[in-house]
Amino acid sequence: MVSLIVVLVILALGVIALALVIGLGAPREEEVLQARLAEFAARDVPVTLEDIELSIPFTQRVIVPLLRQIAAFITRFTPQSIIEDTRRRLELAGNPTRLGAAEFFVLRLLVGLFLFGLLQVLLLRAPPPQRWVLSLAMGGLGFYLPMLWLNQQIARRKREILKTLPDALDLLVICVEAGLGFDAAMQKVAERWNHNELGRAFARVLHEIALGRSRKDALRDMAARVDLPEMTTFVAAIIQAEQLGVSIAKVLHIQADQMRLRRRQRAEELARQAPIKMLFPLVFLIFPAMFVVLLGPALLIVLKQFGGGFLP
DSSP states (O other), X not given: OHHHHHHHHHHHHHHHHHHHHHHHTSOOHXXXXXXXXXXXXXXXXXXXXHHHHHTSOHIIIIXXXXXXXXXXXXXXXXXHHHHHHHHHHHHHTTOTTOOOHHHHHHHHHHHHHHHHHHHHHHTTXXXXXXXXXXXXXXXXXXXXXXXXXXXXXXXXXXXHHHHHHHHHHHHHHHHHHTTXXXXXXXXXXXXXXXXXHHHHHHHHHHHHHHTTOOHHHHHHHHHHHHOOHHHHHHHHHHHHHHHHTOOHHHHHHHHHHHHHHHHHHHHHHHHHHHHHHHHHHIIIIIHHHHHHHHHHHHHHHHHXXXXXXXXX
């Protein structure tokens, strides 16, 4: 009876985790909203509130609200520092899960409990000490895996922004020198790279400015969300130029030159690291295969001639 309950709990957690994974791969909320508005405008017959609710994906309609209720209960007993650290990491990653910090923490707990229960069932006939130790280790691994994935998303986002930033600064220079203001130039960058993390960051800055925030505060928050020295330097230069009355076009031109120089230096650094990174595959994978191919026939001939009967 106990094992049956454990299996049912595992299946429930597995269904929730699978639904969340499918939901995380769905389009962003603003894209879904635009699609729903376009569908509503294309209809001739007015839709009811029930039809609108049913058009929302199942994960957003059922799973995510359930997860939020669970998160509201669990976060009462969770240290606030853990929630703040999770929120900070989600911002650095661009919030790819579209979940809050509390919901993401509950997702980590669900994955850990799912792997813990799964191993309990798989090792049901194993000795209890061994079963509990392995289950606890697997549960801890499941609790850490979403955070490992989030760290990979943070690194990917930083690489993407770092790769796009020099070209974006060149476009800003061209737009400002052509007579556009800095906000209009950022709008051009956001439109040019609307599917890029840097374009989304600029679009968020413009949205915050439109809501009434000052440009200085919006840019500083963008630099904090990106957490790159190059972005921090760029934002500091723009704020300083605005405060001192220096030409924005001149500052942008200098920043663009520096970004291109740093990109070339990073490429040269990676090129110098390539021989060291290739050393281990060469020694442990390629050289043994070459030795077998080149020296194998000669070794067989030597063993046949001097082996004294080892080979026919």
